[in-house]
Amino acid sequence: MGPDLERVLLGQSELAEGIARLAAEIDADYNGRELLLVGVLKGAVMVMADLSRALHRPATMDWMAISSYGAGTKSSGVVRILKDLDADIAGQHVLVVEDIIDSGLTLSWLLSNLRSRNPASLEVCTLLRKPDAAKVEIDVKYVGFDIPNEFVVGYGLDFAERFRNLPFIGTLAPHVYS
Ligand SMILES: O=P(O)(O)OC[C@H]1O[C@H](OP(=O)(O)OP(=O)(O)O)[C@H](O)[C@@H]1O
Numbered sequence: 001m002g003p004d005l006e007r008v009l010l011g012q013s014e015l016a017e018g019i020a021r022l023a024a025e026i027d028a029d030y031n032g033r034e035l036l037l038v039g040v041l042k043g044a045v046m047v048m049a050d051l052s053r054a055l056h057r058p059a060t061m062d063w064m065a066i067s068s069y070g071a072g073t074k075s076s077g078v079v080r081i082l083k084d085l086d087a088d089i090a091g092q093h094v095l096v097v098e099d100i101i102d103s104g105l106t107l108s109w110l111l112s113n114l115r116s117r118n119p120a121s122l123e124v125c126t127l128l129r130k131p132d133a134a135k136v137e138i139d140v141k142y143v144g145f146d147i148p149n150e151f152v153v154g155y156g157l158d159f160a161e162r163f164r165n166l167p168f169i170g171t172l173a174p175h176v177y178s
């Protein structure tokens with residue numbers, strides 16, 4: 001695991017089961033509707049890659065990059081668009097794919113931004129959610145795992161750009177961020 005990590009929270013097989021469960025729910029709900037998956041860079045890359053391949057339906061993909069965390073473990077509260085969507089989403093069934101909802105501030109901002117572009121429907125799928133960290137209420141239709149209020153890394157999630165390529169989700173050892 002390495003000295004910079006404290007413990008494994010979700011291993012590879014648990015993550016694969018969670019993704020398969022989410023894909024089955026989405027498959028059932030979107031029967032007969034064309035789906036546009038909107039991935040939120042960079043953290044959602046792994047979720048998007050695995051979830052999209054677990055779906056049994058055609059789906060298009062687009063990407064947005066927004067940032068509110070800078071290099072540390074606390075939300076700055078200021079959301080910046082680093083890369084916008086390539087195409088218009090008006091009239092489309094949009095499913096936002098996220099790695100984690102922590103305070104909810106990023107997603108709350110993103111949803112109001114996307115809603116103003118008049119999609120036919122707008123829902124959210126997140127791999128992880130921290131119920132005890134929520135600062136705003138958000139209606140999230142698809143949640144992989146509710147986790148404790150600890151900073152996690154791996155499977156796309158970083159600390160100062162490190163750890164994104166770990167195949168599992170783990171917690172950081174305190175010496176890394178203190
Ligand atoms: O609910 P919140 O407290 O707002 O936090 C959630 C956001 O933080 C992470 O992104 P980050 O800004 O770290 O960018 P990254 O995906 O490029 O790592 C994550 O991907 C979410 O978008």
Ligand SMILES: Nc1nc2[nH]cnc2c(=O)[nH]1
Pocket residue numbers: 069100101102103150151152153154157158159
């Ligand atoms: N890597 C990482 N990014 C986050 N962004 C919001 N919460 C988290 C977290 O727990 N880990």
